[in-house]
């Protein structure tokens with residue numbers, strides 16, 4: 001009996017000892033070694049700081065300024081000013097090399113999956129959602145997952161999704177019209193941010209999983225709750241008995257239950273119809289690839305999240321920018337109404353291709369308010385980025401937003417809203433063809449790029465076709481990087497129905513629009 005107790009005690013002590021050692025190695029010794037390797041190359045920076053805590057306390061901006069870098073990532077901004085476009089910094093215990101030099105950024109992003117992966121420190125922030133999926137994975141796992149999911153979001157496949165996007169958007173905006181009409185005053189103030197969460201959720205649910213609107217919205221709302229709880233957990237303390245963590249696990253179980261129901265019903269449908277395939281959408285493709293249920297659930301969480309988060313932010317920022325730039329709102333509306341009058345409903349890819357001003361507006365919004373402020377990587381093995389030696393385990397931050405706001409790249413009006421700069425396409429819009437990178441580039445570039453570009457045109461064109469809007473006096477400007485760059489206080493907008501069928505065309509002539 002005593003011997004058993006002694007053995008258990010010794011075993012426990014050994015485990016604790018190992019854990020302490022690995023904590024010391026990975027959290028104290030290894031980071032310092034990495035820092036030293038970089039400082040030997042002349043790449044230095046400030047002492048260790050916890051950069052992640054800052055965003056939650058940021059006060060609102062005094063006015064609607066698009067110069068968001070000093071506001072949304074103030075410590076990074078200050079360090080870039082002080083130490084230049086190549087320096088060292090810390091995210092919690094993780095040393096990182098910060099890159100804001102366009103050529104180094106390009107070379108880092110083009111590195112293959114054998115060299116660069118995703119950082120475990122970032123993974124910790126949203127592990128419940130992304131952990132193990134294509135957004136988070138590295139190395140071979142990532143290669144296999146990406147091989148399966150990329151074809152589903154190929155530009156040619158997206159053309160077949162336009163109708164789904166269009167119909168869902170029209171139905172959704174009809175509810176907005178009813179709200180305005182029922183208001184009695186001819187206008188209605190609405191925080192559009194939570195509205196776009198629902199719209200993007202139901203589109204990704206139907207386009208990628210064939211799921212009903214109510215289930216898609218339920219899944220996305222639970223994922224948002226989970227994300228918020230896990231971010232708080234990183235912010236405070238991670239203890240299993242905290243009610244916050246019990247709530248986290250409850251929500252996670254419920255999301256998994258809902259996704260299991262979807263997987264089972266797709267399997268049953270395929271069996272009952274003796275079909276050779278489970279379908280060509282994302283869910284069908286994953287099932288046909290014989291992935292196990294756990295991986296399908298992880299990937300489903302990834303796509304429900306990526307499929308709604310960035311687009312919700314994009315539409316909110318578009319509405320803000322067009323509200324404070326009414327002349328651009330009017331120009332883009334004329335383009336939409338004229339196209340509809342000529343070609344009928346914008347429910348097909350061919351018609352959407354003709355929306356040039358709308359496209360320029362979307363690009364300018366993504367330049368000023370990109371979904372991700374920094375693109376993170378971690379070296380999976382010793383390698384070089386240009387002449388700089390990057391030791392295995394060192395994290396790398398690519399400062400895409402800094403470049404997208406750089407006066408050197410975009411001219412003195414870099415922080416102004418001017419969609420006109422994209423008149424000749426994104427490559428010619430700045431001094432460097434790579435300076436516009438909201439979807440990143442290289443092997444890990446956004447999987448949902450074509451999907452987003454098409455859906456954004458459908459949604460923005462539909463908004464312009466139905467409403468004229470201005471900013472509510474309640475709006476408080478606070479772009480905050482919480483997962484994606486989102487408006488911390490929402491975007492309350494005053495909506496009005498288009499009151500006249502006659503508009504001024506972009507050439508300045510009055511023209512009848514027959515819609």
Ligand code: HEM
Nearest residue numbers: 135306307310314371372438439440444445446447448452
């Ligand atoms: C405005 C919309 C969007 C923007 C600006 C955006 C931007 C990005 C960026 C910057 C990355 C990181 C790339 C990197 O690490 O180099 C990314 C990754 C990713 N995005 Fe998007 N995204 C958008 C919408 C979407 C949508 C709608 C989906 C899904 C339907 C999606 C799926 C993904 C996935 C799966 C990844 C991970 C790719 C990988 O690591 O291999 N995104 N996105």
